[in-house]
Every structure is written in C-alpha cells, then in structure tokens.
Amino acid sequence: MAIADYLLPGLLLLIVLCALWKRVNAYQAFVDGAKEGISLFLSIYPALLAMMCAITLLRESGLMTLLSQAVARLIPTLPSEIFPMIFFRPISGSASLAVLIDIFKNSGVDSLAGIMASIIQGSTDTTVYVITLYFSTVGIKKIKNSLAIGLMADVAGIGMAIFLTLMFFS
C-alpha cells in the first residue's frame, strides 16, 4: 500500500513545518512529551502481564485451540485464531492486545490471521472499559442504552474488518 507508506513521514513533515512556522520551543516540547511515554509503561505492563498470563496459559493448555476449533467449525471461512480476538476486543484492551501479540508470535504478523487481528484491533475501542470509566467518574448509575449501542457499533466495526480482510488479503 504505497499511500500508507507516505502517511507517517507526511504527518511528521506537517508537524515539523508547523512548529518551524510558529517558532515554538519544539526540542523541549518533544523531550517533555516523550517523558510522558515512560509513565505509560507503568500502567501498561502490569495490566498486560495479568492478561498475557491468562491467555498464554489458555493457549499452552490447549483449551484455547479446542474452543476456537469448535467455533471455527461453525464459521469455517475465518482463521480459528481470530475468535478469541473477536471475543475480547469489546471487553478488555489489554486482553485483546495480548491475543494480538499471541497471534503475531504463533501465526506470523503478515499471516491472514495477523492482518485480520490488526484491522480488528484498530477498528473499535474497548467498549465496556470506556463506558465503565467515563460514567463512573461523573457518578452516573443509569447508563441508558449506551452499552447496547456501543456493542452494536463493535459488531459493525469488527464485521467490516473481517469482510475487508477477506476481500483484500485472502
């Protein structure tokens, strides 16, 4: 995909040119921003460790393969590794990230499952987590139909991701 190759350098160029134009303290801004990235490690590593532990155990015990194959028999067009991804995507960001890493490691990052999982991961956010966090922060108890609509949007996004992968990559 040639256009996508120009996306990142193009964006960088835009940022740098704007910073040059506005004469901002760009060097210090970059260093400060990058510093915040380190603090992200402290929040990501523990959550991902919890999920990687559970998912690696599920895979190594053979249970995940067994379950995936059972579901795969119903929908034979999809690679069986993808089903845990579909299940976890709306529930937990770290769990779906752990499944994604697992697929990259075992099926390959450029395999059909690897590409499909990448597109699914990018297609929607962690609905259950987002809704819980945002509503509980402002003290709202009645969330109306937001969870239902969020999950329907997830189904649409994941369905589209699967459809596009099958159309363009298989």
Add this chain to the structure above:
Amino acid sequence: MEAGDTMDIIWLFMIALALIFGLVSGKVDLINQVVINIGKDTFDFVLPLICMTCFWNGMLNVAKEAGLLKKLERLFSPLLRWLFPDIKEDKETLGYIAANITVNLFGLGSAATPVGLKAMNGMQKHNPDPKTATRSMVTFLVLNTAGVTVLSTTLIALRASFHSQDVTGFMPFAILSTFFASFVGLTIDRWWNHHGDR
C-alpha cells in the same frame, strides 16, 4: 453492569480453566514454563512498544505547541454542534470533546482519556438528573467506544517490532472499519434516542 466485577470473573475463570485443563491433559511442564517466563516475555513485548510511544508522544506534544491540535478542533466544531445540540452553548465542553476526538484520531488513547473525562464533567454540569446519562453523554460515549482512530501508533509499533513486511498496510482498512463502526453507532443513537427532534 459493573465491568470491574465482570473482568475479575473472566480473568479468574480463564486462569482456573486453563490450569485444570492443562493439568488433566498432562501439560504440567508447559504450564511451569509459562509461569516462569511470562514476566520477562511480557516485558520484551512492552519495551519496543513504549519506546515507539515515547517518540509519538514527543511529536504530538510538538504538534500541540505548534497549534495543530487547536486547528483540528476548529475544523470539527460544526459537526460537534450538530451531534451535541443540548450543549452547543457550552464552548468549553465542546472544546474538550473536540480535543478528545482529535487525540483519539492519532491513536493516543491514554492521552485522550483525561480530556474525555473533562468533557464528561462539563456535560454533567447541564444534567438535570445527575444519576442518569444525558443524550449528549450517550452520543459522546458511542463515539468513544467506536474509537475513531486514523493513526494507530501502538499497532504500528507492534507490527514493526514483529518485523512485518508491510507495517502500515492494514491502516486504510482499519480506518474504514472504525469509521463504519462510528457511523453505525451514531445512526443507531440518533434513531433510538433522538427520533422526533430536529
């Protein structure tokens, strides 16, 4: 529904079932391997991810200083006033919503959350019943859960660290899917929650 409790149960069940199944089918050695190595294995995945995130956080901060984020916010403002009609007078809250969507667009979910929470607080100020979600809140969360992301920095970093032959090839399709998810979400939200009003 409390997602926290749900997560506890799912997590414990996953581990318990995996352990029981593994032990019964005679995979004690494999399970021991996992328990010993999982800490370092996870660390090895997270490290390149964090390094890449540091880079993008730095660049995003430069973009913010250069006023690029503010420009994007102004770009969104007509759309926002249509999506959130009951708070269209509240410029500050709309600004937070725009910033949240913008940061999400760049795939920096962790940076989007604090701004999103500020937007929620802003909407709560106009809420006649503080325990019940307003229509704007539902619309805002539908937009957030669909996760409109154009530049998935985490995914790019992860794919690069696994030596993909085509690191960014998935992006156009992910963008199409996420826009489709948002479109479906917003359409259902409009039809279900706002039909009748214009």
